[in-house]
Amino acid sequence: MKAAEYKKPFDIEIVERDDPPRGKAAVVRVIATGICGGDLHFYDGTFSYASYPRIGGHEIVGEVEYAPDNKSGISRGDIVVVDPMEHCGKCVPCRHGKTNCCTSIHVLGVQVDGGFCERIAVPPERLYKTGSEMSVERAVLCEPYTIAYHATERAGIEKDDEVLVAGAGTIGLAVADLATASGAKVTIVDRFSQKLNVAKQLGVFETVDTSTVGLSDFVRERTGGEGFYKVFEATGNPNVIASCIDSVCPGGTITVIGLLAGSVTINGLDLTRKEMTILGSRNSISAFSPVIGLFKGRSLHPELLLTHRYPFVDIKKAFEYTFKNPKDVIKAAVFFQ
Numbered sequence: 001m002k003a004a005e006y007k008k009p010f011d012i013e014i015v016e017r018d019d020p021p022r023g024k025a026a027v028v029r030v031i032a033t034g035i036c037g038g039d040l041h042f043y044d045g046t047f048s049y050a051s052y053p054r055i056g057g058h059e060i061v062g063e064v065e066y067a068p069d070n071k072s073g074i075s076r077g078d079i080v081v082v083d084p085m086e087h088c089g090k091c092v093p094c095r096h097g098k099t100n101c102c103t104s105i106h107v108l109g110v111q112v113d114g115g116f117c118e119r120i121a122v123p124p125e126r127l128y129k130t131g132s133e134m135s136v137e138r139a140v141l142c143e144p145y146t147i148a149y150h151a152t153e154r155a156g157i158e159k160d161d162e163v164l165v166a167g168a169g170t171i172g173l174a175v176a177d178l179a180t181a182s183g184a185k186v187t188i189v190d191r192f193s194q195k196l197n198v199a200k201q202l203g204v205f206e207t208v209d210t211s212t213v214g215l216s217d218f219v220r221e222r223t224g225g226e227g228f229y230k231v232f233e234a235t236g237n238p239n240v241i242a243s244c245i246d247s248v249c250p251g252g253t254i255t256v257i258g259l260l261a262g263s264v265t266i267n268g269l270d271l272t273r274k275e276m277t278i279l280g281s282r283n284s285i286s287a288f289s290p291v292i293g294l295f296k297g298r299s300l301h302p303e304l305l306l307t308h309r310y311p312f313v314d315i316k317k318a319f320e321y322t323f324k325n326p327k328d329v330i331k332a333a334v335f336f337q
């Protein structure tokens with residue numbers, strides 16, 4: 001089969017690999033795989049878990065080509081999305097149900113080979129049927145939406161919450177989409193107007209272009225100094241944390257999803273003065289079934305996030321373009337047919 005391998009930073013090549021064996025795991029013929037921020041960090045050599053060579057890709061939609069005997073109801077011909085995470089079940093976080101924080105977690109496309117290939121072996125219990133009605137364009141956004149779903153669960157989003165999302169990349173937009181669908185009043189900010197245009201199509205309450213106005217200033221003016229009840233950091237920029245702390249109201253919650261490379265400085269007094277809650281959010285727990293359930297309805301708009309599609313043979317082009325054009329690519333994906 002054909003597979004795309006990161007050879008070294010800035011070098012991804014299509015190579016020939018053996019098909020996965022038909023054993024205890026199911027074999028999925030890949031239909032489409034999304035390119036995530038993590039994949040781009042593998043590509044540019046800035047990902048701390050990276051080792052080369054590696055087949056990347058963890059946002060996978062496919063058709064089950066072979067299914068072993070299983071209790072998950074998976075059979076040949078099913079269209080599925082893949083839960084890319086394998087946890088040990090034994091470490092302290094796993095024993096407390098925090099399998100998303102497993103200390104020896106294996107993620108497809110990161111610690112083990114992933115879905116930028118024609119076929120992949122996955123245990124049946126990590127496959128989720130989308131049903132035949134769901135478009136591939138929608139299904140390929142399932143995995144990123146599980147990350148956003150976990151973050152909104154962490155934050156405990158409720159109807160009428162005043163929500164601020166910093167960053168209109170895939171995850172920020174997915175958070176905005178989920179929170180809006182829950183009846184929250186969502187303001188989303190970004191430096192790139194193209195991304196805010198997608199947020200408008202999602203039906204968020206308000207979009208703010210922070211290339212022209214500072215976040216803290218905007219929030220002070222817009223809320224009369226009160227701030228937002230639930231704030232999400234989805235930029236990955238350590239400098240934005242200070243603005244998030246400025247922007248949260250007393251008693252409010254900040255949920256950090258972006259990978260903040262570097263130290264962050266906060267005013268210690270704000271912690272008690274505002275009695276704020278700062279939460280990290282990583283991966284997801286049992287989020288695939290609820291996200292697929294939501295995707296079957298009409299309240300979410302995941303396909304609007306898929307801005308670029310490429311045939312698998314053009315994966316090199318897909319990475320080059322996505323890497324160089326963060327302004328206009330929200331989600332790019334490669335398709336195998």
Ligand SMILES: [Zn+2]
Nearest residue numbers: 036037038059
């Ligand atoms: Zn991802």
Ligand SMILES: [Zn+2]
Nearest residue numbers: 088091094102
């Ligand atoms: Zn574990």
